[in-house]
Amino acid sequence: MREPNVVGDWQEYDEHAGLRVRVHGVEKAEPPRGRDDAAEELTYFRFRVTVENRTSERFGIHLEDGQIDIRVGDDGESAFLDWRNSQFIEGFDIYPLRRATSVLYAACPDGRLSRVDIQIQLKVDEEWTERYLWAGGIASVELPVDAGDRSDAARDSLACQVSNFLRKEAGS
Incomplete structure (x- = not known):
């Protein structure tokens, strides 16, 4: 069984040598344009997904809400992804030695933030890549x-x- 990535680790794609992705910057944060009514009584958090091109060729990348799955807590319940406040990467050409970062907002009950699993499946040049998982969390104040x-x-x-x-x- 493959081990999940730890939040902050880079994951290289086998099918696109030189292209890598990471999930990082998981922290509590309020969304910039206000809370979604569906997230009432939930705690917001944000994270970043960065794609880096370390090759000499250009890639067209795509990352939107259907390509991200967020699970929280010990039971792995689904978190609410606030697609209105999140900034996705949609049809972006990433040139050599460049990065593109997506800032995403999600919400869940406060007690489940200590364990956050984020799964990403990037679309590169109209082809689906393999799914990768990052595990981490937000430590509660003790x-x-x-x-x-x-x-x-x-x-x-x-x-x-x-x-x-x-x-x-x-x-x-």
């Missing part, structure tokens, strides 16, 4: 912890899991 104490969230964090794995490997 209360301060006394020295020597660990919060429950810290025990389950990725850093803690990596540390535990490395300790186990060093011991064997």
